[in-house]
Amino acid sequence: MAEFIIIAPALLFVGFATVQFVLLYQAKSTLDVAVLEAAREGAVNNGSMKAMRAGLARGLAPIYARHADADGVAAAQAKAQADAANFSIITVLNPTQQAVQVFSQPRVYLDPSNPVMEIPNDTLMYRDSSMQNPAKMSVQDANILKIHVHYCYNMYVPLANKVIYYAANVIGSIGRMGILTTEPANLNKDPYGFPQNGDSLCKVKLADGIATGRWPLSLDSEAMVRMQSPFRMASANDSPNPTGN
Template identity: 75%
Template sequence: MCDRQGMLQQSPLRGPSLNRRARWAGQSGQAMVEFIIIAPALLFVCFAIIQFVLLYQAKSTLDVAVLEAAREGAVNNGSMKAMRAGLARGLTPIYARHADADGVDAALAAAQIDASNFAVITVISPTEAAIQDFSQPRFYPDQGVTYSEIPNDSLMYRDSTTLGPGSRINIQDANLLKIHVHYCYNMYVPLASKVIYYAVNVIGSIGTMGILTHEPANQDPYGAPLNGDALCRTKLVDGIATDRWPLSLDSEAMVRMQSPLRYSAINDSPNPTGL
């Protein structure tokens, strides 16, 4: 009898052990409920971190691409077409999905499309006043054409004290090519891209479900944005259908011209006017 009573007293199904198991089960259930509640927010934070890392990478790539575009313009008489081609080459890594020849070709093709349709290249320097001050006609016998251009030869020997009457700069500074690029980067991380797009553009009232609705609550297909970007905006129904949520990125670069700048070359590839 004594041995049986001792065994009963030591049984793990009785006394304090049973209470501990009950408390553990309750705590486990509570932790599961808390995890279910916080999991969506935690998942969104992870998505947002990934998207911001990709944005940083895109901005760094754009900075290099803009420098590439400026260099192309410097050796091609300030040609906008050449600068756009250089910009596309520099942006190619953003669109790369496969590390093979076909992947490179596809990435370059996609970059060229976006460089033409979703990038605005603005020549900051030289200004129109500087072009008017220093442009001179020059005849090219091999082409049989006369171009109006800013001389680029022997700059170190030209008078740097003479300033243009309209631009108030010298010819050396008139040979500095500075460009600004406004580029629409397409965010593609699920959910985070849409939330960031809505936040950046300060989208207005969007249905009863907020950012998760499929239809705008008003008549404006762009969601009545307060900070809308004419080039980088997208209609909400199109964004939902195509999952394209663009965000504007800007960058500048400046190089010295390595060829005479021509005003006609600056305008040989028009910028997109907006969507």
């Protein structure tokens, strides 16, 4: 009995940590699929950031599913949309700003006095494939959409979530007055616990984390697809990324 009492807390923590790491693996796998879905949405919507964020939310919904019914699906989608809007950063890696400047052409749709600047997406096989330009790529390469997503996944397994958050951000020390305490001592001076590997989007004030149980960890993923519509920089800026804390 004495030996069990001594070892039980450690075994319990190992069990919690194992569950949390399994959930992290599931979240990363789901994020990979969600980012691909976001890229596909952007490919058919002129690189629209709003469309990509909607696709990301739709792909992330399984992470938030708690009940296998219509209400559970609706709740998961609502939570995924909120987190996709507030806790994810979508960065367009390609086409680059320089590629947009080099290849964008005005195109008239409805209003002749207001042409739309976009990278041509039609008859690509017949267009010049030369890379002799400031962008150092061809127009065919400029029609490849590549995005990077930085997403804050909320860990929710008790104890393990806080320990992993503190360890990942290098906050405090292990043991007495370390990761199991309510650091920092001065919340006004150091509300985030002075994370050495801090993330401006995924960090929380330690007092808020203790109160709400929200301990996020950043996950990253990339996806690349061929554009199915002309890329427009205006569309890529139609939904601003969150700025973080």
